[in-house]
Amino acid sequence: MSSRVRLEDVRVGEAIPGASKVVQREDVKAYADASGDQNPLHQDDAFARGVGFPGIIAHGMFTMAHVVKAVTDWVGDPGALVAIDVQFRAVVFMDETLEAGGEVTAVDPETRTATLSVWASVERDGKRVLAVKNSRAQVLLS
Amino acid sequence: MALNTELIGKEYAPLTVTVERDHVLRFARAVAEDAPVFVDAEAARAAGYPDQLAPPTFVTTMQIMASAQIVSDPELGLDYTRVVHGEQAYEWHRPVHVGDSLTAVPRIADISSKGPLEFLVIAAEIRDSAGEMVVTARTTLLSRGTAGSGR
Numbered sequence: 001m002s003s004r005v006r007l008e009d010v011r012v013g014e015a016i017p018g019a020s021k022v023v024q025r026e027d028v029k030a031y032a033d034a035s036g037d038q039n040p041l042h043q044d045d046a047f048a049r050g051v052g053f054p055g056i057i058a059h060g061m062f063t064m065a066h067v068v069k070a071v072t073d074w075v076g077d078p079g080a081l082v083a084i085d086v087q088f089r090a091v092v093f094m095d096e097t098l099e100a101g102g103e104v105t106a107v108d109p110e111t112r113t114a115t116l117s118v119w120a121s122v123e124r125d126g127k128r129v130l131a132v133k134n135s136r137a138q139v140l141l142s
Numbered sequence: 143m144a145l146n147t148e149l150i151g152k153e154y155a156p157l158t159v160t161v162e163r164d165h166v167l168r169f170a171r172a173v174a175e176d177a178p179v180f181v182d183a184e185a186a187r188a189a190g191y192p193d194q195l196a197p198p199t200f201v202t203t204m205q206i207m208a209s210a211q212i213v214s215d216p217e218l219g220l221d222y223t224r225v226v227h228g229e230q231a232y233e234w235h236r237p238v239h240v241g242d243s244l245t246a247v248p249r250i251a252d253i254s255s256k257g258p259l260e261f262l263v264i265a266a267e268i269r270d271s272a273g274e275m276v277v278t279a280r281t282t283l284l285s286r287g288t289a290g291s292g293r
Contacts, residue, residue, distance in 0.1 A: 021174055034165070034172035036206045039222075051223065060227035065173035065199045078179060078195050078237045085231035 004076035007112050007141040010104055016074040016116065018101030019066045023058050025094050031062045057091040058098070063120050063131050064088075066100040071118065074102075075139045082113060086135040096122040102137065112141050145253045145260050145285065146219050153249040154215075157208040161242040165203070166196045173197055186239065196238040201246075201268055201277050202230075208246040209264050209281065218250075220262065220285060228261065229282035235275045243271040251280065260285040 021027075028042050037059055040047040045055045064086050072078045092098055102118035116139070120132035163183075170180040175197045178185030183194040213220050238244065251265035262283045268276050 019174075027172070030168075030172040034169040034203075036203050061199055061202045061230065062173065064230055065175070065197065068198050069173065069175055072198065073177065077189065078177070078198055079191070081198055081234060081237075083231070083233040084198075085229070087229045088227050 002077060003080035003140055003142045005074065005080075005114075005139075005141050007107065007109060007114075010107050010114050010141060012104050012107060014104045016070060016102045016104070018099055019070040019073065020100075021066055021098045023062075023092055023094060023096055023098050025056070028056065028058050028062065028094070031059055035059065035061060037061070053091065053093075055094060057093060060088040063092055063098060063100075066098055067102075067118050067120050067132055067135070067137075070100045070102060071116065071137045071139060075141075080140040082138040082140055084118070084135070084137040086118070086132050088131065089133050090122075090129050090131045092120075092122055092131050093124075096124065098122055098131070100132070105136070107141075114139050114141055144219070144255070145262060146217055147253045149215070149218055149250050150253055151250065153247060154208070154211050156245050156247045157204065158243060158245045159204050159207070161196055161200075161238055161240055161244065163194060163240045166194060166200065166240055169200050169203065170197050173199070183240065191237065191239055193240040196240070196242075198232065198234065198237070200238055201232070201244075201279060204244060204246045204268065205248070205264075205266055205279055205281060208248040208266055212248060212250060212264055213283075218262075220283075224286045225262075226284050226286065227281070228284040229280075231280040233278045235277065238276060242276070244268050244276060245271075246279075258286065 100120040102116040106115040248266040252263040264281045
């Protein structure tokens with residue numbers, strides 16, 4: 001029950017290893033079933049087109065889960081995750097590759113915590129589109 | 143139709159859920175969480191936890207159920223087909239594990255608008271059966287194109 005990352009080893013500006021996932025239709029269906037969010041925007045292409053998207057989109061919380069995974073894989077203990085605040089800025093379409101990651105922005109020796117700037121992005125038409133930005137997480141260090 | 147700002151502060155009925163192993167496994171698989179503490183009770187115990195841990199965002203499953211009564215409240219006037227998820231914040235006091243009995247009390251924390259967008263903030267405190275705080279959640283939903291149109 002402790003972070004495998006030691007306060008003394010963390011530097012501001014350090015990037016954490018990311019998480020990567022090709023988002024497919026069956027992933028979004030599995031997420032709908034596991035989470036209980038059965039909004040047709042995530043399952044019905046005709047419905048999604050009706051509200052202006054080219055097809056179904058991934059759940060924001062699916063994207064967020066990958067951001068959380070990048071952070072907890074880094075600290076090595078889910079119990080070390082204190083808080084996260086994520087802003088959803090772009091949707092994610094099927095067959096896009098979701099990348100999630102973060103960077104240490106502050107370290108507090110008093111509380112033995114690190115604050116990270118966290119993000120999620122996809123490549124779309126040769127550009128990097130941020131699905132999650134201006135977001136941060138706080139973790140306990142050992 | 144603009145959202146009814148008189149409902150700011152309104153608390154809705156509590157929802158209690160027991161965290162089931164099968165549900166945690168399905169959720170962990172769905173978010174590609176393969177760390178041993180999320181899929182193996184023994185690994186979680188070896189790490190000092192009472193049982194297999196739920197991935198941190200698992201509490202969204204409770205929030206969806208608990209906030210259904212808010213988004214469908216006819217007094218609120220929300221058209222759910224116009225809603226997108228704008229922001230999500232969590233503060234964990236401890237990780238959720240299999241066997242936890244959790245109670246969520248959802249409330250409307252804020253309603254505001256900016257241009258054609260309206261922001262509905264739903265806050266929920268989630269406590270265990272001993273009444274101890276486990277996680278607080280804050281969800282911001284965006285309602286597109288509904289501000290300043292009546293009410």
